[in-house]
Amino acid sequence: MKVVITGGTGMLGRRLALRILARPELVGSDGTPQEISKLVLFDAFPPVEPPPDDPRVAVVTGDICDRAVVEDLIDADTDAVFHFAAVVSGGAEADFDLGYGVNLDGGRNVLEAARKTGLCPKIIFTSSLAVYGGERSVDDATALTPQTSYGTQKAIGELMVNDYTRKGFVDGRTLRLPTIVIRPGRPNAAASGFASSILREPLQGDPVTNPVDPETRMLILSPRRAVQAFIDVHNADGGTLGMNRSVMMNGISPKIGEMLAALRDYAGDGVADRVRAVPDALVQQIVDSWPWYADGARARALGMEPDASVAEIIDTFVNEELDGEFVS
Amino acid sequence: MKVVITGGTGMLGRRLALRILARPELVGSDGTPQEISKLVLFDAFPPVEPPPDDPRVAVVTGDICDRAVVEDLIDADTDAVFHFAAVVSGGAEADFDLGYGVNLDGGRNVLEAARKTGLCPKIIFTSSLAVYGGERSVDDATALTPQTSYGTQKAIGELMVNDYTRKGFVDGRTLRLPTIVIRPGRPNAAASGFASSILREPLQGDPVTNPVDPETRMLILSPRRAVQAFIDVHNADGGTLGMNRSVMMNGISPKIGEMLAALRDYAGDGVADRVRAVPDALVQQIVDSWPWYADGARARALGMEPDASVAEIIDTFVNEELDGEFVS
Numbered sequence: 001m002k003v004v005i006t007g008g009t010g011m012l013g014r015r016l017a018l019r020i021l022a023r024p025e026l027v028g029s030d031g032t033p034q035e036i037s038k039l040v041l042f043d044a045f046p047p048v049e050p051p052p053d054d055p056r057v058a059v060v061t062g063d064i065c066d067r068a069v070v071e072d073l074i075d076a077d078t079d080a081v082f083h084f085a086a087v088v089s090g091g092a093e094a095d096f097d098l099g100y101g102v103n104l105d106g107g108r109n110v111l112e113a114a115r116k117t118g119l120c121p122k123i124i125f126t127s128s129l130a131v132y133g134g135e136r137s138v139d140d141a142t143a144l145t146p147q148t149s150y151g152t153q154k155a156i157g158e159l160m161v162n163d164y165t166r167k168g169f170v171d172g173r174t175l176r177l178p179t180i181v182i183r184p185g186r187p188n189a190a191a192s193g194f195a196s197s198i199l200r201e202p203l204q205g206d207p208v209t210n211p212v213d214p215e216t217r218m219l220i221l222s223p224r225r226a227v228q229a230f231i232d233v234h235n236a237d238g239g240t241l242g243m244n245r246s247v248m249m250n251g252i253s254p255k256i257g258e259m260l261a262a263l264r265d266y267a268g269d270g271v272a273d274r275v276r277a278v279p280d281a282l283v284q285q286i287v288d289s290w291p292w293y294a295d296g297a298r299a300r301a302l303g304m305e306p307d308a309s310v311a312e313i314i315d316t317f318v319n320e321e322l323d324g325e326f327v328s
Numbered sequence: 329m330k331v332v333i334t335g336g337t338g339m340l341g342r343r344l345a346l347r348i349l350a351r352p353e354l355v356g357s358d359g360t361p362q363e364i365s366k367l368v369l370f371d372a373f374p375p376v377e378p379p380p381d382d383p384r385v386a387v388v389t390g391d392i393c394d395r396a397v398v399e400d401l402i403d404a405d406t407d408a409v410f411h412f413a414a415v416v417s418g419g420a421e422a423d424f425d426l427g428y429g430v431n432l433d434g435g436r437n438v439l440e441a442a443r444k445t446g447l448c449p450k451i452i453f454t455s456s457l458a459v460y461g462g463e464r465s466v467d468d469a470t471a472l473t474p475q476t477s478y479g480t481q482k483a484i485g486e487l488m489v490n491d492y493t494r495k496g497f498v499d500g501r502t503l504r505l506p507t508i509v510i511r512p513g514r515p516n517a518a519a520s521g522f523a524s525s526i527l528r529e530p531l532q533g534d535p536v537t538n539p540v541d542p543e544t545r546m547l548i549l550s551p552r553r554a555v556q557a558f559i560d561v562h563n564a565d566g567g568t569l570g571m572n573r574s575v576m577m578n579g580i581s582p583k584i585g586e587m588l589a590a591l592r593d594y595a596g597d598g599v600a601d602r603v604r605a606v607p608d609a610l611v612q613q614i615v616d617s618w619p620w621y622a623d624g625a626r627a628r629a630l631g632m633e634p635d636a637s638v639a640e641i642i643d644t645f646v647n648e649e650l651d652g653e654f655v656s
């Protein structure tokens with residue numbers, strides 16, 4: 001099968017690529033796992049981390065806002081598109097036009113290009129718990145009341161995925177993600193980025209600031225569990241999903257203070273003492289609009305599991321990203 | 329004050345225009361009712377009914393999908409825009425691209441043009457109970473799960489109105505309308521159009537078919553009450569509305585059979601016998617996705633009242649549109 005990943009050289013895109021190249025996991029129309037014959041990694045920027053060294057991989061750099069570029073990308077051979085390309089929350093809040101361009105028009109370009117093939121390919125759309133707003137606890141039936149431009153654009157994308165699927169133009173599925181922690185690499189413009197930084201930087205020997213109140217909770221999910229969730233949503237039976245194509249992924253909900261305590265337990269005082277509290281009202285305000293608790297019955301029914309603990313998340317990061325060694 | 333009405337020569341647009349020209353009702357920034365100094369009626373088509381004969385009125389014909397046209401329309405003198413222009417439900421279902429063009433891109437053009445003035449004008453956006461789907465009863469907190477393209481596009485518009493308002497680009501307000509009954513004039517492409525036709529045509533001496541089961545309920549509101557609701561939403565205190573700018577209007581919920589019985593009571597057997605049952609599965613399917621009962625606490629708190637009865641709706645139509653005389 002041919003798979004396209006937009007945002008394919010980014011953190012989740014690259015990890016999904018490595019995973020599905022390694023062994024057949026995405027099911028085809030007959031329900032059995034298929035070998036990848038071609039994997040296109042599309043991104044706005046040239047790769048920072050090296051792309052997978054595999055003859056089936058092609059890296060394409062281009063603008064998701066350009067309809068013609070996206071129509072070239074998603075051709076009649078394409079079986080599935082994982083759509084990760086996005087301007088993240090802080091970025092969409094800072095640059096209103098860029099956010100609507102990439103997140104709304106870019107998503108629409110993906111749906112339109114897929115529709116144009118006439119072959120109803122699978123589209124796996126990435127959404128976020130930022131589609132909610134002002135609710136402490138959310139479930140699959142909670143109204144989407146986003147309080148950021150990013151959340152608004154993701155909610156709009158979910159609505160379009162449902163409508164294009166209902167019309168038979170695509171076989172769309174949306175995965176609504178908690179905050180991904182621990183993101184490897186450098187900080188990005190996501191308002192949620194600090195939740196990774198406060199664990200990642202100290203483990204790598206660097207000082208870091210924590211911008212939010214330690215009593216603030218965050219719904220978090222590791223990159224490894226997120227990649228698994230994308231595979232699960234791709235493989236889910238469409239009839240079971242029904243007209244609502246959105247699956248809200250569950251996460252764990254530690255307080256920021258509990259995340260820092262888990263870091264101290266795991267890595268010791270020398271590491272944990274690299275975190276310094278520097279409250280940032282803007283970040284706090286954005287994070288306060290996100291839910292603390294998610295009860296996703298649809299995800300559970302699909303067998304999609306969150307992480308067991310913050311300790312597990314830290315240990316996975318250290319083993320997968322730091323070759324098992326943190327800077328004590 | 330200068331007011332722009334898109335879809336301004338249509339049924340609701342024209343009636344709102346006549347109403348606000350007749351006496352000052354729209355409040356200005358100081359909270360007092362203002363005289364209309366200029367009223368622009370924008371529409372895709374030349375007027376069918378004559379526009380109001382008033383020197384303050386300008387009729388402009390153009391394409392809401394053309395950003396430049398909309399930027400000319402909404403200038404720095406514009407205090408308020410009532411955005412009625414839309415492809416209705418049956419039309420948006422039949423022509424997917426036209427629906428997204430007019431209902432999504434057209435709405436976005438209105439918001440962008442208003443934003444470009446830098447003066448945060450009022451935008452009153454028209455939505456519909458078609459934003460819901462599959463719920464028998466809805467209230468202000470019910471999730472928007474549209475099951476038509478029209479409902480999807482209206483839900484997207486509501487999200488954008490909230491976001492543009494939050495950013496301070498416009499002072500947006502959305503009125504979510506039940507089905508308007510009795511629409512005067514000829515049938516339009518709305519899937520709900522039959523609900524007017526089954527009363528209107530017999531009163532005017534014409535035979536008509538009823539496409540849905542008499543046990544089907546519809547949430548309905550008269551044109552007169554709808555015009556009042558638009559004025560009420562325009563005049564509502566923005567601080568009271570908060571971040572959620574959508575106001576779900578209440579209606580009454582007769583069964584189709586009860587509507588026909590009310591027609592028989594009001595106008596006699598000769599009129600009521602002009603209705604013939606001819607079930608239409610497509611219309612039934614669309615209508616079945618709409619809610620039967622609405623409990624809009626926000627609308628009630630703003631003092632917005634639905635009609636008292638089907639009899640009142642019929643009587644108002646006969647008096648306002650038929651000069652008090654129906655064809656018995």
